[in-house]
Amino acid sequence: MASSASMMMGAGSTLRGLLRKQGITPASVLGQVKRNLNLSQGLRMKENTPSMDSSCFKIVSPSVLEIPIQDQQGLLKSLYVGVHAPVSSQRPGNGGLRLWSYDTEEDAVAECAELSRGMSLKHSIYNTGFGGAKLVANAKSLTDVPSICKQKLMEDVAKALHSLQGSVYTGCDMNTNFDDMRYLNELCPYVLASLDSTIDANRSTAHGVVGSAVEAARILLGGHKGKRFLVVGTGKVGTHVSELLSSLGCRVSCHDVDPSRADIPGCENVSHQDWWLAPHDVLVPCCSSGIITHAAAAHLRESGETKCVVGATNIPFASDEALQELVGKGDVVFVPDMLSSAGAVLADSIEHFSKEEYESARDNEVYAFVQTLTRDKTTEYLDRTQSSQGSSARPMAVLATVHEDKSGLPVGKKFTTFVNGEESQYDVVVVGGGMAGTAASYYLSKLAPDLKVAVLEAGEIADPSGSSYGESRMYRRMYSDEYFSVMQSKALDLWRDVERESGLSLLKENGLLFYGETDTGETVEGSIPGAAEIMSKLNIPHEYFDHHEKMDAKWPMRSVPGYEGVYEASAGSINSSLACRAMMDLAQDAAGHDLFTNTSVLDLGIPSPGDVRITCADGKLFRSNKVVLAAGAWTNSILGHLDAELDLELWAMHWGHYRVDPELKHKYPQWFCFRKEVPDLWDGGLYYGFPCEGDESVIKVGIDFCPDHPEFRMRDMADYVRRPNDKIVKLIDDFVRENWVGVGERVDMYSSPYTCTRDQYFVLDRLPSHEEVTLFTGGCGRAFKFAPLLGKLLAEKTLGMAPSHDIAPFSAARECVQWPKVKAMA
Ligand SMILES: Cc1cc2nc3c(=O)[nH]c(=O)nc-3n(C[C@H](O)[C@H](O)[C@H](O)COP(=O)(O)OP(=O)(O)OC[C@H]3O[C@@H](n4cnc5c(N)ncnc54)[C@H](O)[C@@H]3O)c2cc1C
Structure with missing residues (x-):
């Protein structure tokens, strides 16, 4: 098996190569820039855009312009704007401002050109209404980045964007943040960063990833529920992705180089091991580029678990060889990040082209729209992948075919129709x-x-x-509280309607025995004397057992001397x-x-x-x-x-099934036992049971108390512990076997929530x-x-x-x- 070190290396080096393989041929360089910006004619914009200052730019590559910068004592070496596809003030270029350090100026220029090409593909897949652009600022070294004066940088950027007069917009990228964008926006309007709203680019991206991942799971695995998703990288995007997938019923494992960040409610933290060892059906990279090295890909292949890779990471494969290792045989599908990780540019498109709706929308409406778009685009992509043999091994070639028709409305303009859809x-x-x-x-x-x-x-x-959920709930008029008793009588009439209209038998009149200690006082379920009193008052037929032996003689029970009981023959259970x-x-x-x-x-x-x-x-x-x-x-x-x-207050309530002696199968009543609580033992004293249902010699038993402990009482379902507690299970085991004759092994045990008010x-x-x-x-x-x-x-x-x-x-x-x-x- 490869070492973790060898699996982690090689992230950045192949970025360029992979982008080149995305099927976008570098356009005729200078001509492109000149065409787009009309630089050859005295740096004038296209017909309907006013003039700009040519002294702002130096053309350094077919699609990259260098922008003059203020002196930063050598900490900042250069600043570039990359413009790939045809842009204009109607279809502006859009791409973030990245502050990074490159070995040479050529590397920085190449990165700027390639990233803007990548953005171009992302925009055209969805017809966002934007062209591809990117801004790259080259720092002397990464360690110098914090010392760079961002204000000066933003002033330089603002000058350039002003000169481009609406042909290029920017936002956050690596090492630039909202504060930078806010300042930039004070200087020029060409910023798309949700500055005036609470819409969060990370959440937009996460929703896009989830739309894509869930759709891929639907098509490739028959659905997402219960399927295993491994999220690698739980930064801002990965955390949202994990939470969303979990809320959709997926089984989510999280991995992060900082294990404490991967503790996400409802998900399993698997950071203690190498990420590629964690079992999964869908791999969701949300970390830095190049995470899937050749060795990692080989391991995933060998394990045969991974069915699909779909995430937020830009270029998750460290090399083309790694990509081919995993997807080359055609049984693992890669949904390219250009498609799945487009949430932020989709939100930009709404912000730019449906400004009013964007400003009045709820954040989640924007995210929902984003999710719909990535979902639909994933369907289209996978349809094409599946319809042509061997194409899953050429993801970029397939991706190049799912472009939207640019003559149609920019996708952001469709937001209004989406929100107001009939x-x-x-x-x-x-x-x-x-x-x-x-x-x-x-x-x-x-x-x-x-x-x-x-x-x-x-x-x-x-x-x-x-x-x-389940097969039985008690119905009874046997209440200590007259209000509920009367309510039950009314409800029973209506239950008969439901049975008649549906043609189903839903209620079963088992009769119900309340038995046990008579001096418990009023519990959450009332008390034996209280219930007897109300039934007498309301003329509800019932039978009173004043001696425990009378009950033991009638049912297979071992009641304690002193126990009494009251029986309502007309009570029963509802499926x-x-x-x-x-x-x-x-x-x-x-x-x-x-x-x-x-x-x-x-x-x-x-x-x-x-x-x-x-x-x-x-x-x-x-x-x-x-x-x-x-x-x-x-x-x-x-x-x-x-x-x-x-x-x-939410209570975790235990219930389960026990085998009983088949000879006694028809003898068990529906019962409720009242005993005083024994707090030290966590024994609340209230137990109940149902008779055997159908052919099986199995009774259902549960408790009606909840120890005052955070494992059982909480305010939020995120804190709910599903696994039954051993101590409580033992209490139920002991109770039912000691108090009822013929009870054998436990079949199962569950925990389900009660939602309780104080009264x-x-x-x-x-x-x-x-x-x-x-x-x-x-x-x-x-x-x-x-x-x-x-x-x-x-x-x-x-x-x-x-x-x-x-x-x-x-x-x-x-x-x-x-x-x-x-x-x-x-
Ligand atoms: C173990 C047990 C035994 C009980 N025994 C009895 C009994 O014998 N007799 C009796 O009368 N009563 C009994 N009860 C109580 C009774 O069953 C409950 O009071 C009742 O079922 C509550 O129904 P509900 O619709 O309020 O909640 P639920 O049945 O929990 O329904 C809420 C639904 O909302 C869904 N939901 C939650 N969040 C969202 C969201 N964001 N979007 C969409 N959907 C969402 C959930 O998935 C869930 O299906 C018992 C309850 C339990 C747990």
Whole structure:
């Protein structure tokens, strides 16, 4: 195996050679510059541009002009402007200002020419409306760079750009930053660096890379979800790329020479090893050029893991030999960086050609557009690669064929149509496809069938990462709180409608036994005496067990002396995943609601009343008048975009399945056990179980308590630990085997989130600060049983109708759900 040192070398030396191989022949040099800038005629611009000062320039190569510089005590040797493709004030050259040190002036000139040629290709692939340009400042040495007076440099650049009168624009590149550009912009207007907006070139680039990478995964691997992406280099671009890929459900590994930078939530840091050893399907270089040396390429080939290379790095291959080593056999595809890493120039195109829209747009709308563009261009590129045999080994030749028609509109001008597109306009957008989102959609389809409604779900309907996934949720009127008992009666009527309309059997009347200690006081699930009292008051039929032996005689249990119980025969379980699917299907069938799964909302903005703008991680854009926010445990991450936050605590709740004696298979009831907590053991005392479903001799068991520890209680799903905790698993193992007869091995164990409020009531209301937003959250481990009623109430609230049930206890304005941001707004 090659050493890491040999794999890392050779980055810069081949940059030139590779650019030459990109299929762009150097145009007839001086003539090009003369043609573009009309230098031969007394340095006058083309017809419609005024004159400029010829003393500013010296022509040093066919496409490069040298600009006079002020004295910097020898620290700065020279400054060049490279102009490749035909440029004019209508189609200006655009390329960053790079401050670097070159061995010779020839090297600096050559780099300037080649980079401007590279920019030319990037611009023409997308028809950005720009031509290729680049500015290169040559420092005496790299160590001198910090000592160079940037102000003087910017003054020199400004003078040159003024003289070119709008034919060349610039922005940041290596060793130049926003402060430099801000100063430059004070001196001349020919700067494209998002100075007056919060749009970030690194984020633009990252979104472009993600659009390209995800599309490549779709075409080459059948999809991106669950596929392994290795991001090499987690600087500003790589970090955003990793976060975005992770939010799209990819398995992301991160590598950086500074390992601490590769600690990104939801991703695995693999910096402890050489990057090429980390398993991956898609390699995403976001580091310096030439990372893929010949030896690294040979290793990747041998491992046979890499299917595709697509990233942000300019020229990721150290040599043409390295490129051929990896892609030469045609089974690994390289999406050239000219295509995938074009996000920043695409944003420039919007900034220049759709100035007004750019200034009023939300940042994420710009990023979404960028993502759409790189995605579409990747489709086109890969179509061409796949349609001609052997072409995947000649990426640059294929790339040369995907140019846009320059006679068409510059791509930035299409931003307006993208943002205002009719297809993305809805009356109501529902965010979240769990219980609340699907129920809301179902009732919107009943109460307002003519509305155009979209449901956006980050994963699948009743996604396993959320709170609604699984085969069973308890329904019961057996509550210590009369309010919930009455609510259940109403909800049961509506459940019957769902079953009838869908033709599915969703509810199963198992009966439910509350049993255990009678002196627990009121727990999160009530208490045995409390429930018995309310059922008596409301005339709900029930049976009371005043002695533990009476229960042991009826069910295969070993209850403790002193335990008592109360049984509600009319309680049972709801097939939760199936119920969500059923409600969604009904909404789609009845009112044509559009469902977008694997569509994660990245941004929610309401710039003016009734103008809800939603952008998604995959670049989809939605506009609506109203939004139903039903994102469960993720509510606050979305509310944050509206500068709001509720006081919600997320609990990691364990549940799993156990084998039981087949002889006893039909004997287990649905049960809930109340015991006092033993904090030292992390034992909250509340356990529950469901009878066997279907043919399997397997019962489901879970807990209804959550130790007061950061591993189990958090405010942000980014901190959620999915892996079940061994200590909690052992508590459940011990409980179920000690307390129930015939229980054998554990089959599986999961952890799913509860979203809890301090008073254990839900939040179902309009957001106080934005009446366009109706939200449901804070299900507190008990909301499923009420699903159709909650959906009806959400729909009524959204449509401005009077609620058909008293929802005052669920107010978003109540004190106990206020968090500083909400309080501050009130
Ligand atoms: C283990 C467990 C047991 C339970 N037992 C019972 C019970 O017996 N009886 C009972 O009545 N209740 C029970 N509950 C509670 C009940 O299941 C929940 O209250 C209910 O399912 C919550 O539904 P939801 O729609 O609010 O949240 P979720 O089901 O979590 O739905 C939220 C959805 O939003 C999506 N989302 C998040 N962020 C985004 C984004 N940015 N863009 C797009 N989509 C996004 C998520 O992927 C998710 O699918 C239990 C809950 C759990 C976890």
